[in-house]
Amino acid sequence: MLSGNQRLKLLREAGYKTVPCVIKPLDDAAARLLAQALNRIEGVDDLGLKASLMKIVLSSMKPEEVTAILPESASSLKALTSMDDTTIAEQVRSWQQAQSARLKHMQFQLTPIQQPVVEEAIKKMLPEAKKDKGENPNNRGTALYLLCKCFLDNGGKPHER
Numbered sequence: 001m002l003s004g005n006q007r008l009k010l011l012r013e014a015g016y017k018t019v020p021c022v023i024k025p026l027d028d029a030a031a032r033l034l035a036q037a038l039n040r041i042e043g044v045d046d047l048g049l050k051a052s053l054m055k056i057v058l059s060s061m062k063p064e065e066v067t068a069i070l071p072e073s074a075s076s077l078k079a080l081t082s083m084d085d086t087t088i089a090e091q092v093r094s095w096q097q098a099q100s101a102r103l104k105h106m107q108f109q110l111t112p113i114q115q116p117v118v119e120e121a122i123k124k125m126l127p128e129a130k131k132d133k134g135e136n137p138n139n140r141g142t143a144l145y146l147l148c149k150c151f152l153d154n155g156g157k158p159h160e161r
Contacts, residue, residue: 029060033069051083064137071103073135103136121147 122143129143136142
């Protein structure tokens with residue numbers, strides 16, 4: 001079970017015999033990666049454990065597959081997998097590289113009127129985002145970045161209504 005252990009325990013204690021769930025066939029590497037992604041939503045990473053996990057996962061998955069699931073860049077994966085039993089100073093440098101290369105999560109809410117406008121703008125910018133060879137493997141995130149950059153490069157003045 002990747003997520004819901006505590007909920008399942010409470011439901012069993014409450015007398016439930018069956019509960020709805022989602023079953024997804026995964027190999028060990030994909031299951032570990034998904035567990036990492038789910039844990040990252042609410043928790044804080046233990047970089048030593050994460051580095052060990054990434055070494056295991058990357059032995060059977062391509063870095064592009066990992067960055068499609070986790071908010072990591074190729075640079076942060078490289079920094080994580082370079083962490084080993086070296087000196088503390090080297091580990092701190094590797095940790096700092098992993099943190100600086102890590103993708104940042106943003107969350108915001110839109111009204112029902114705003115959402116289709118934002119979705120349409122991102123959709124129109126996606127072809128440019130797919131051409132961008134930057135660190136972000138997330139095309140929608142890159143499209144949003146390019147939209148903001150275009151706005152700022154054009155003086156940052158709001159469109160007149």
